[in-house]
Each structure stands twice: as structure tokens, then as C-alpha cells.
Amino acid sequence: MAQLEPLYDKKYKCTMCEQPFATKKVRSRFVKVLSYDTDFAPLYAVESVNPNLYYVNVCPTCGFSFTDEFSLYFPPGADKVISDKICSQWVPHDFSAERTINEGINTFKLGAYCSTLKKEKHIVTAGLYIRAAWLYRGLANELQEMRFLKLALSQYTDSFSTGDYSGTHVSELRLMYLIAELSRRTGNSQDAVRFFSRVIEKQRQSVEPQIIQMAKDRWQEMREEQKVY
Template sequence: MTEIPPLYDKKCQCLHCKKAFTTKKVRSRYVKVLEYDTDFFPTYSSEETNPILYYVNVCPHCGFSFTNEFAPSFPPGIKEVIEEKICKQWVPHDFGNKRTIQEAINTYKLAVYCATLKREKHIYLAGLYMRLVWLYRTLKNIEQENRFIKLAREEYMESYMDDDFKGTQVSDVRILYLIGDLSRRMSDLDQAVKYFSKVIEKQNQTIETKIVEMAKERWFEIRDAKKAKEPIQE
């Protein structure tokens, strides 16, 4: 009996040029999460079956890069901008095969550029930046991880202020928690405490009790760390 491989070809249609192409995806049966970090970074059982590597679709024809969350429509005049800034600069490259972490990082940076030009929601840009944080953490590249932590926090804050996460799968509680955890990772502890407190205040209004518990854990960790640094009173 032939074993079914972890990766399969998914047919896609480019949102911009409308041409068809295929890209690799991971079969769900092979996706096994071993643990999650405090910012929901999943550690998978193997790099080969890490679906984060295949999250972005890159059109090999025109270079437009997108995820399934991108809106199918384009604001007026934006297709012309994309044609000029992306398609005319595109050196044909096919990201439709098995990807390394570095190749995946390249696809995310392309998607960030496309999402910015296309004026996608802040919540979707934040998600792209978050996954770049995770990929750089996997590579133990602290400098780049910290760079994208800052960018992810900015986009989550913009999303929360604009309410553009409404109607997506991301709740206000999750956004507030992530702003808190990213702030903690940036050593912006006052901001971290502020946003963890906002999560805790919503504990009677949300079904996401696990996130509330995580916010409490982080809040106590910060409090205890601050206490440990306080000078001893004589």
C-alpha cells in the first residue's frame, strides 16, 4: 500500500492576474503540535509538516503573494500600483514546491508588501508579522525576531483601535493578550501589565477562559519579577 505523502498540491488562482498555479500545503493528518509558547507559537513534530511554511501563496506568473484571508476585491487604482511595483519588478520564481524556513520567510515578506499595497486589514498584516516572529525564533535570529515583534504589536494595536478584527476569527481578548505578551517580550512591562489587565477585566464576558488564565499567569510573572528587583527595606 502506497503511503500518502505529507505535502500535496493545492490549485490556486492569483487574486491579481487571475492565472492558475499550484502550491504545496500540508495534509492535516500530519500536523501535530507538541507545545505552544506564550504568544501561541506552535512547535510542530517535524519541520517538514509545519503548515506555517506554506501559509502564503505566491503567484509564479506575476509575483502577487497572498493568503486565504486576503479580500478578493482591490481598492480603486491599487491593481495598477501592484502592476507597477510588483509585477514589473518580478523575477520569475516558483515557491510552489517544498520550502525551507528561509524560503518561507521570503514568501511572508512578499505577502507583507502586497498586503500593504492592497491596504489589507491590520489584523491580517499582524498575522503575517507574527508568523515571521515565529520563523525567526525557530532560526534563533533574535535581532530579526525582535524587529517583527515590534511590527506585529503595532499592527495589533491599530487593528484593535480600528475594530478591523471584527468579523474575523480573531477575538478582542486574543488581540489584547497578544499586545500584552509582545509588549512583555519588548520589555515594555507597563504596557504589558495594562493589556493583560484588560484581558482579565473581560473574564466574565468571554468563553476564551484559557487566554484569561494565560493573561493572569503573565501578570503574576511580571509582578513577581518586579518585586524581586525591589531594594530590600531595612
Template sequence: MTTIEPLYDKNCLCPLCTTSFTTKKLRSRFIKAKGFDSDFFPFYEEHNPLLYYVNVCPACGFAFADQAEVRLNEAEKAILTEKISSQWNPQNFGESRTIRDSVKTYKLAAYAGILRHEKHILIAGLYIRLAWLYRMLEDVNEETRFMKLALSEYELSYSTGDFRGTQVSEIKTLYLAGELCRRTSKTEQAVKYFSKVIEQQSKTIEKNIISLAKDGWLKIRELQKA
């Protein structure tokens, strides 16, 4: 009887240099979430798909999120080639990854996204995942640093409205800004964001986010009382 392995090879075509390469992904049957932290950090029983979210071309170093549909124009190709590919030492992230391997892939994807002027909501998603990875490594300083970076991008996304047309709703953007404020000791700003979320409780179908905002607001109140 053939044993089904958790990881399989996915074929990719680099949008920058057109190199074909394979990278590991987790089969969905092996992905079993146990729960989520208050900033949506997922807990998995064993195999963690977060480690394989980013694809990295081994030839040129261009990195892109698994769900991204990347179409590069000539100006983007020029800046990516100059800033990334010309300085790239060929290396392969296409096999089984450690958490630290995965950290490198997210940083590469975030840098490429910044060079391409990607939407703030997409950069925020990479930064918050980096914070989660550092949480797994128990590196509080780096976790906090990337939470602050993610917060800045969520705030910019909300102010510019660039979350529209993505899978991240306005209410989720507001909630994550509030929760990241709370986690980085920006209490007054956290209360403001949580209040904006709670104000929408009669209009939204995302009732779980309303509950999370109320929990976050209560945690702040309890801390202030203490």
C-alpha cells in the same frame, strides 16, 4: 500499496494576473501540534504548516495568505502591478519550502497587504508569523523586529476595531498586544493590556486567554521582584 505523501499540490488562480499555478500544502493527517508558546507560536512534531500558509504567484509575485478571499479592484491591481509585478524576477515557491523560503513568502504577502491597505489585524497575523519563523531560525534580532511590527498592528487593530468580523476576537487582540509588549520589554504597556483582558474574565468564553494573561502578569511581577 500507495504511499501518501505529506505534501500535495493545491491549484490556485492568481487574483492579480489570472495565472494558474500550483503550490504545496500539508495534508491535515500529518499536522500534529505538540503545544503552543505564550504568543500562540505552535510546536509541531515534524511537519510545519506555517511554511505553506502563503501562496505566491510565480508569474507576477503577488502573494496572499492561504485563508484570504482576495478580490482586487482596479486601483489595487494598478498599484500591485507597479510596485511588485513590474519588478518581479519569476521564481517558484510552489515546491517544498525551507524556513527561509517561507520568510520570503510572508514578506511578500505583508508588502502586498500594506499596498492594498489590508486590515491591521491581517498584517499583524503575517508579522507575528514572521517573528515565529525567525524564532525557529534563532535569529533574535529579526524575531524582535517583527514582534514590534506585529505589536504596532495589533494596537492599531484594537484602536480602530478592525478585528471585528475576523477570527481574532477583541480579547485575543488585547492579549497578543500585551504579550508582545512583555516580550519586547514594554512592561507598563503589557500590564495595561493584561489588565484589560483580566477585566473581561466574567464575560468571555475564552478562559484560556484569561489564564495566559494572568500568567503574563505574574511573570512581570516576578521579574520586578527579582
């Protein structure tokens, strides 16, 4: 009997050029998370078995890059913009095999660019940016990590103001916490305090006590840091 491998091929049809292709995904039974960082970045027991490396599907034919969160709908004119800016300039590249961290990062950049051109929800684009930041954190590249955390923060803030997170797996409480935590990490303590406070204010009606506690912990850490200075 053949031994089960962590990676398997999942079939997709590109929503842009309609060409079929297969790309690697990680079998859930092989995924072991040791811990989570304060912005929900997972630390995996085996880095090569990191589902985030395979989060973005890249069509090898036209270069359109998307995730399972992308909608099937293309706003009027979006397909032409994507065709002009991505497909017509695409140098055939196959991301369907096992990916390195750098290859994973490149797929997030492609995915975020496609998401922006397609006018996907801000919450979708934010998810791409923050995952790219997590991969840069794994490489200890703080400069690029901060760059992508700021991009994620901007999209999360727009998602909060437009309400486009509604109906997704990201709750209002989780979104407010993320805005606060990314503000803290990128040096905007005023917004961090404001949004941590808003999270804590909802503790009586919250069904996510863990996020309430995380907000209290970050709030306390910020108070301790202010005392030092």
C-alpha cells in the same frame, strides 16, 4: 497503494494576474503540535511538516503573494501600485515546491508587502508579521524575531483601534492578550500591564478561560521579575 505524503498541491488562480498555479499545503492529519508558546507560536513535532511554511501563496507569474485571509476586493488604484512595485520588478521564482524555513520567511515578507500595498485589514498583515517572527525564533535569530514582533504589534494595535478584527477568527480578548504579550516581549511593560489587566477584567463574561489564565500567568511572571530588580 501509494503512500500518502504530508504535502499536497492546492490549485489557485492569482487574484492579480488571473493565472492559475499550484502550491504546496500540509495535510492536517500529518500536523502534530507539541506545545504553544505564550504568543501562540506552535511547536511542531516535525518542523518540515510546518503549515506556516506554506501559509502564503506566491504567484510564480507576477509575484503577487496572498493568503486565504486576503479579500478578493482591490481598492481603487491598488492593482496599479502592486503592478508597479511588485509585478513589473518580479524575477520569476517558484515557491510551489517544498520550502525551507528561509523560503517560508521570504514568502511572509512578500505577503506582508502585498497586504500593505493592497490595504488589507491590519489583522491580516499582523498575522503575516507574527508568523515570520515565529520562524525567526525557530532559527534563534532574536534580532529579526524582535523586528517582526514589533511590526506585528503595531498592526495588532491598529486592528484593535479600528476594530477591523471584527468578524475574523481573532476575538477581542485574544487580540488584547496578543497586544499585551507582544508588548511584554518587546520591552514595553507599561502597555503589557495595561492590556493584561483589560483581559483579566473580562473574566466574568469571557468564553475563553484559557486566555484569561494565560494573562494571569504573564501578569504574575512580570510581578516576579519586578521583585528581582
